[in-house]
Amino acid sequence: MKRFVAAVPAAARAAALREELHEHLHRYHVLDAPTIDDAAYDALFRELESLEAEHPELVVPDSPTRRVGAAPLEGFETVRHAQPMLSLANAFSATEMLEFDRRTRERLEREEPGSVRYIAEPKLDGLAVSLRYEAGVLVQGATRGDGTTGENITHNLLTIAMIPQRLRGGGAAAPPAVLEARGEVFMKHADFAALNARMTDAGQPAFVNPRNAAAGSLRQLDPAKTAERKLSIHCYGLGELVGGEAPPTQSATLDWLGELGLPVNPEREVCDGIAACDACYEALGARRATLGYDIDGVVFKVDALAEQRELGTRSRAPRWAIARKFPAEEVETRLEDVEFQVGRTGALTPVAWLAPVFVGGVTVARATLHNMDEIARKDVRIGDTVVVRRAGDVIPEVARVVAGKRPGDAREVVLPEACPVCGSPVERPDDEVKARCTGGLACAAQRREAIRHFAHRRAMDIEGLGDKLVGQLVDGGLVRAPADLYALGARTLETLPRMGEKSAANLVAAIARSRETTLARFLFALGIRDVGESGAALLAERFGSLEAVRAADTDAFEAIDDIGPIAARRLVEFFADPAAAAVVDALLDAGITFPERTLETIEPLLARRTYVLTGTLGSLTRDQAKERLHRLGAKVTGGVSKKTTAVFAGDAPGSKVTKAEELGVPVLDEAALVRLLESPAAVLAEEGS
């Protein structure tokens, strides 16, 4: 091989090989039309490998040889998406689709039914990712995460052969400076079956469904493991785009992505009007089983980009797209028993124990029945054959009873009069759907849940104190109230099963560490009913000290936006309750501290933040918005720059949005602005976490 290349300078030969290999990869994986066989490809690949081994200076980041063989990661970095990765609104019926179309036409001021052009794409059942190309080279791949921040999984995405390391021409001379493609990673049925066959042969457990196999593969720290699993991807849209112009329609965008060498799903269809969407949904549904991969619905998007812009985006999902889901798979099984679980606030929740069934890709054995009204409405009895499905993708539910299959000995579900855990009377106020155990802290279940909540990551954050351990501590009588945690010694802990010297010392240290906390965490950790994380953050922010919170009355609480009369009443009740006061005092005695801030030293919430407003806002004028942002300490400027924190765009926004997109400044909608104004602390907490 060396003889052959000797005539050509190594650098030129390496470049030529890379070009050729990229081309063959594209032909093979994307076009599905290879022009050389595997052996010939391997030969080229090995030539490049040895060339790079001899001349390490020739190795470039986008060399095909760099795809595999990267070292395992220590952990995943988090990355912030330049533009949030939104989710989609769902529709479960033709009627909901009609509604969607009506809303769309209303906003676009199109009377005529059938006048809006949509594009239909299969909704793949996989994981959403973003692929960031700079100057045409893949520099970062990330998971969707919460939509704002995800995890950097570049090393794993590089092992997916369908993902080009380098973009192709796409009709333009130079690739865009930044192009972020969004797509769905999934596993084809055939690859899933082959993988599971290999796993089984190797004596390892098989994956339960292709989606989990794909998700598991992407979470590998070692890319070599990911490379062994054959993953696929289809791109469906654009995120950030700098130095290029997005095509005028979604269908043209998909074509363009294809020309750039990115894999796109060939199953896509332009639909004029909602009737055509309906037909398309039915047609794809009929072919669902023959596609070779899992889909859970059809996504419909308004095709014209200009119309998409006009429709805009709500806080979590665009107004211009909707996912019509296929009906959830339904399976019959037997309801073995109903158990009443006691929650932190004493609420009794009936939980159905089912004979395990495989439905919607997982084995379901339990499902919540919510409350007694729900049980009565569905007329569920123990021993019944029930229809189970996974609603809204995740939560299993008992859809209905199969009336004809009720056995003679079916038992009615009765609300216990006494708490199943502590025996205290159960009470159900007329105006509430939930029944409650009146035992309070005398109830072991409520104590256990209170401790669990107290230790939670978002509360006192006691690392290593999980459900199992809390159960042991409470059941063993070692911990009754949160403050008891701080009195636990390593010796005591070592008496528990699976607790050695090391684990005990670690836990004692973690508990000790949690003494130093913040007022917001502490208030949240107390588990006051109707006071969640954001409520606690608001209280801490407005009152500044625990004494001030304890001394406040309902009016003072209600004066805070987002704290309503109910939460205010609960707060007053809590702090007036001697038992609760004892819990709080014991914690303070145990040495819990948090920095207390006087009002003077409180930095305004939005200090050092700069916002730009554009477009017409519906609920308030721009001046009002500006005034309120100022009061929170933020600056509001007229022009977008790199220093801008975010742009809030109302209806018919101007060029500022384009500018912001170019600079990678987040563009948010009015709903986000309103949220920021009304509960700044909560929004900041979300951003920070």
Place this chain on the structure above:
DNA sequence: TTGCCTCGAGATCA
């Protein structure tokens, strides 16, 4: 609600 991956550490066996 379930399933998957990773880590730390206890348990078990040689």
Place this chain on the structure above:
DNA sequence: CTCGAGGCAA
């Protein structure tokens, strides 16, 4: 080797 905790995704 096995278990529990913790994190993530749908």
